[in-house]
Amino acid sequence: MTANPPLLEIRGLRVDYGAGPDAVHAVVDADLVLRRGEVLGLAGESGSGKSTLAYAAIRLLRAPGMITGGEVLYYPEPGRPVDLLSLDEAELRGLRWSQIAVVLQSAMNALNPVLTIGAQLTDVLQAHETGMNPAARRARAAELLSMVGITADRLGSYPFELSGGMRQRVMIAMALALEPQIVILDEPTTALDVVTQREILEELTALRERLGFAVLFITHDLSLLVEIADSIAVMYAGRLVERAGAEELFRSPRHPYTLGLLNSFPALHGPRRYMTGIPGSPPDLRMLPVGCVFHPRCQFAMDRCREKSPPLEQPGAAALLRGGAPPEPPGIAGPAKPASGGPRVAGQWPDGSGRLVACWLQDGSAKPPPELALPEAGAARGGQPDGTLPVRAAGTDDPSLAPSIAAPDPGSQS
Amino acid sequence: MTQPAAGTVAPGTGSPLLEARGLTKHFPVRRSSLKGRARLGRRGRGSEPAGPVVVHAVEDVSLSLPESGITAVVGESGSGKSTLARLLARLITPTSGQLLLDGTQTAATSHGRREYARDVQLVLQDPFSSLNPVHNVRYHLARPLKIHGLGGQGASMEEAMTGLLERVSLTPAAQFLDKYPHELSGGQRQRVAIARALAVRPRVLLADEPVSMLDVSIRLGVLNLLGDLRERDRLGILYITHDIASARYLADVIMVMYAGQVVETGPAGLVTDEPAHPYTQLLLSAAPDPDREEPLSLQGRGAPPSLVAPPSGCRFHPRCPHAMAVCAETTPPETEVADGHRSACWLHATGLTGTQARPLTRAAGPDGQPASSIAEGGEET
Numbered sequence: 001m002t003a004n005p006p007l008l009e010i011r012g013l014r015v016d017y018g019a020g021p022d023a024v025h026a027v028v029d030a031d032l033v034l035r036r037g038e039v040l041g042l043a044g045e046s047g048s049g050k051s052t053l054a055y056a057a058i059r060l061l062r063a064p065g066m067i068t069g070g071e072v073l074y075y076p077e078p079g080r081p082v083d084l085l086s087l088d089e090a091e092l093r094g095l096r097w098s099q100i101a102v103v104l105q106s107a108m109n110a111l112n113p114v115l116t117i118g119a120q121l122t123d124v125l126q127a128h129e130t131g132m133n134p135a136a137r138r139a140r141a142a143e144l145l146s147m148v149g150i151t152a153d154r155l156g157s158y159p160f161e162l163s164g165g166m167r168q169r170v171m172i173a174m175a176l177a178l179e180p181q182i183v184i185l186d187e188p189t190t191a192l193d194v195v196t197q198r199e200i201l202e203e204l205t206a207l208r209e210r211l212g213f214a215v216l217f218i219t220h221d222l223s224l225l226v227e228i229a230d231s232i233a234v235m236y237a238g239r240l241v242e243r244a245g246a247e248e249l250f251r252s253p254r255h256p257y258t259l260g261l262l263n264s265f266p267a268l269h270g271p272r273r274y275m276t277g278i279p280g281s282p283p284d285l286r287m288l289p290v291g292c293v294f295h296p297r298c299q300f301a302m303d304r305c306r307e308k309s310p311p312l313e314q315p316g317a318a319a320l321l322r323g324g325a326p327p328e329p330p331g332i333a334g335p336a337k338p339a340s341g342g343p344r345v346a347g348q349w350p351d352g353s354g355r356l357v358a359c360w361l362q363d364g365s366a367k368p369p370p371e372l373a374l375p376e377a378g379a380a381r382g383g384q385p386d387g388t389l390p391v392r393a394a395g396t397d398d399p400s401l402a403p404s405i406a407a408p409d410p411g412s413q414s
Numbered sequence: 415m416t417q418p419a420a421g422t423v424a425p426g427t428g429s430p431l432l433e434a435r436g437l438t439k440h441f442p443v444r445r446s447s448l449k450g451r452a453r454l455g456r457r458g459r460g461s462e463p464a465g466p467v468v469v470h471a472v473e474d475v476s477l478s479l480p481e482s483g484i485t486a487v488v489g490e491s492g493s494g495k496s497t498l499a500r501l502l503a504r505l506i507t508p509t510s511g512q513l514l515l516d517g518t519q520t521a522a523t524s525h526g527r528r529e530y531a532r533d534v535q536l537v538l539q540d541p542f543s544s545l546n547p548v549h550n551v552r553y554h555l556a557r558p559l560k561i562h563g564l565g566g567q568g569a570s571m572e573e574a575m576t577g578l579l580e581r582v583s584l585t586p587a588a589q590f591l592d593k594y595p596h597e598l599s600g601g602q603r604q605r606v607a608i609a610r611a612l613a614v615r616p617r618v619l620l621a622d623e624p625v626s627m628l629d630v631s632i633r634l635g636v637l638n639l640l641g642d643l644r645e646r647d648r649l650g651i652l653y654i655t656h657d658i659a660s661a662r663y664l665a666d667v668i669m670v671m672y673a674g675q676v677v678e679t680g681p682a683g684l685v686t687d688e689p690a691h692p693y694t695q696l697l698l699s700a701a702p703d704p705d706r707e708e709p710l711s712l713q714g715r716g717a718p719p720s721l722v723a724p725p726s727g728c729r730f731h732p733r734c735p736h737a738m739a740v741c742a743e744t745t746p747p748e749t750e751v752a753d754g755h756r757s758a759c760w761l762h763a764t765g766l767t768g769t770q771a772r773p774l775t776r777a778a779g780p781d782g783q784p785a786s787s788i789a790e791g792g793e794e795t
Contacts, residue, residue, distance in 0.1 A: 045630065194656060195696060195715070198712055222630070224702040266634075268705070275638075276634065276638070277638075
C-alpha cells in the first residue's frame with residue numbers, strides 16, 4: 001500500500017501565548033502530516049495544546065497566541081506547497097472554508113442564535129460562490145442539510161429549536177458547504193450523548209468516503225479515536241510524544257503517557273480489574289519540569305529523563321547512529337484486526353516512516369519495559385496473550401484499594 | 415484478577431441503608447407563555463391531557479442502597495438520573511413515593527432534613543461551580559462541620575479538616591487548606607467537593623457524574639477514591655453516569671434509566687455482558703470500544719422522547735428495533751431474567767398473544783423487524 005500524498009504538512013511549529021520571559025510555550029516543535037483522504041487523530045488532555053496547534057496551523061489563532069516558528073505547508077495539488085504562515089489575509093480568505101473548513105468545539109455557541117439555519121448556510125455560499133442566485137443557494141442549503149440527515153423544512157428553524165445533535169450536524173453541513181479538502185473537527189461530539197455521538201460519527205465516515213476529504217480529528221477521547229482514525233498523534237504539555245497508526249498505537253503503545261491513557265478507559269469486556277490511570281495531574285505550562293515533561297508522572301522515569309528532553313524519533317534510532325543495534329524496520333506491528341471499512345493502513349504510519357516516539361526508553365540503548373516493547377509475534381499489547389491490558393503496579397498503587405474492584409469482597413458477600 | 419462474582423454485594427440482600435419506593439417526580443410546566451403552550455400542543459399530537467401539563471421526569475423508581483455497596487445509574491441526558499439524585503438528597507420533594515433511611519421515613523421538617531443530610535450527602539458533577547470561588551478550602555470544609563456541630567473548636571477543628579483532606583488523598587493537607595478553588599486542578603477540586611461531603615460523616619454518598627468534567631487521565635483516580643471509601647468507610651454509594659464502561663468498572667449493581675423509568679437492573683457484569691433490555695443494548699453498541707470484535711452496528715437510532723407527553727406503553731418503543739404491538743399500548747412489567755437481573759421489556763414476558771407479539775407497524779422508519787433472538791420464550795402461549 002503506497003502512502004497517499006501529503007495534504008497538510010506541519011513542520012516544527014511553535015506557538016507561544018504572550019511574549020518575553022513570561023511567554024507560555026503552548027506548542028513546541030510540532031511535526032505532523034495529514035494525507036489525502038486520511039483521518040488523523042490528535043489526542044491529548046485539556047491544555048495539551050491540541051486545539052492551539054490546529055488553529056495555529058490554519059491561522060485562526062487569536063492574540064495573545066503567536067506563532068514563533070515553523071512552517072505549515074498546504075498542498076492544493078501534489079508537489080505545489082503553499083506556506084500558510086506566509087499568506088496575507090486576502091489569500092487566506094480564499095483558502096479558508098473552501099479548502100480548509102473547521103467544525104468548532106461547541107455547536108451551541110458556534111451558530112448565531114438570531115439567524116435561521118437556512119440564513120447561516122446560504123451566507124457561506126453567498127460569500128464564496130458569487131455566481132449562485134438565491135434560489136440555487138437555497139437548493140444547495142437544503143441539499144447540504146439532507147446530507148447530514150436533516151429535512152429541508154428545518155431551514156427556517158433557529159438554533160434553539162434544534163437538539164444538540166442536530167446543531168452539530170448543521171455545523172458539519174456548513175463546513176462541507178464548499179467541498180473542502182480538509183475538515184478540522186475540534187471535539188465535535190464531546191457534549192453529545194453516546195448514541196448521538198455514534199450516529200454523527202457514522203454519518204461523517206459515510207460522507208468522507210463519498211466526498212474524499214481528509215480529517216484532522218481533535219479529541220481527548222483516545223478510545224474513540226482508536227476506532228475512527230487511521231493514524232494518531234498524542235500530545236502532552238504542548239509536545240507531540242508519540243505518533244503511529246491507530247491500530248499500532250492501541251496494540252503496542254511505546255510512550256508511557258500513551259500507555260497510561262489507554263489504561264485510563266475501563267473496558268467493556270473481560271474480567272473487571274483494578275486500574276490506576278496516570279498518577280498526578282497535567283503540568284502547569286508556566287512551570288514545566290526540566291527534562292522530559294512527563295517524567296514526574298512516569299512510572300519508568302530514569303535519571304536521564306530528569307535532565308534532558310527526549311526527541312521525537314523512530315524507536316531505536318539513536319542506537320543506529322551510535323552503531324549499536326539496528327532500529328526496527330518501520331511499520332512492524334502486532335497482528336492487526338481486519339480493517340473494517342475505509343482505507344485503514346493497519347499498523348503503519350501512512351507515510352511509511354513507522355512510528356515516532358519521544359521517550360528515552362525507546363532510543364535503543366536499553367530494552368524497553370515489556371509494556372512498552374514491540375509485541376512478540378502472536379501476542380497483543382504489552383505481551384499479554386489474551387489481548388487485555390497489562391496490569392501494572394504504579395508508584396501510587398495502594399494494595400488496600402485493590403480488593404474493591406479486583407476481587408470479590410468476602411465481607412459483603414452474603 | 416478474579417472476576418467479581420455476579421455482584422460483589424448481592425442486590426437487595428441485607429438491610430438497605432437508603433431505600434426508595436416508587437419515587438415519582440413531575441415538574442409542572444408553567445403556562446405563562448402562550449407560544450410555549452402552542453408548541454407543546456403541537457408536539458402532543460393535538461390531544462392535550464386535561465390535567466395540568468407536567469414533565470414526567472422520574473416515574474416510579476425503586477432502589478435500595480446497601481451499606482458498602484455501589485449502585486450505578488446509567489442513562490442519557492434527560493433520562494431523569496440527576497433528578498433522581500436530587501430526590502434522594504431531598505433537595506426536591508417527590509410527587510409521590512417514599513424515601514426510607516434505615517427503614518424509616520424522616521420528617522419533612524427542617525430538623526428532619528438536617529438529620530437526613532447528615533447521613534446522605536450529594537457530590538455534584540461540576541467542581542468548577544460547586545465550590546465557591548471566593549472562599550478557600552478551609553471555609554468549604556469548616557462550614558458543614560460547624561453547621562452540624564462536629565469538629566469542635568480550634569486545634570481539633572483543624573485536625574478534622576486535615577483528616578478530611580487526607581482521606582481524599584490531598585496531601586500535604588495543611589498546604590491545601592488555604593488554597594482557593596482556582597488554584598486547584600479539576601481533580602483536586604472534585605476531591606475537595608468529596609471531602610466536604612464526607613465532613614458530616616455520612617453513610618450514603620450520592621455522586622452525580624463526579625468524573626465527567628475531569629480529564630481522562632485523572633478520572634480513574636477519583637473513581638478509585640470512591641471505591642476506596644466504600645471499602646474503608648463502608649459507604650453506600652450511588653454513582654450516576656452516562657459512561658456505562660465506568661459503571662461496569664466501579665459498581666456492583668447497574669440500573670439503566672430511560673426517559674424517567676428504570677428499564678434494567680442487575681449485577682454490573684451481567685448487565686454489560688448480557689444486556690436484557692434493547693435500550694441497554696443500544697447504549698452498549700454506541701459506546702466507544704477499541705476491543706470491539708464484530709463490526710459496529712448501532713442497535714437503534716434517534717433521541718429520547720419529550721417527557722411532557724411521553725410515548726404510550728413502553729417509552730422506548732419508538733426507537734426499539736424489536737418493538738411489538740403490545741409495546742405501544744401497555745407499559746411492560748419488570749421481569750426477572752436471571753438472579754437479581756430484571757428488565758422491563760415485553761420481550762422477556764411470557765404469555766403474549768399472537769396479535770400482541772406481532773411486529774409494530776410504524777408510520778415512519780425503516781425498522782420494525784420481528785422480535786429477534788433475545789425474545790426467548792416470549793411468544794409461546
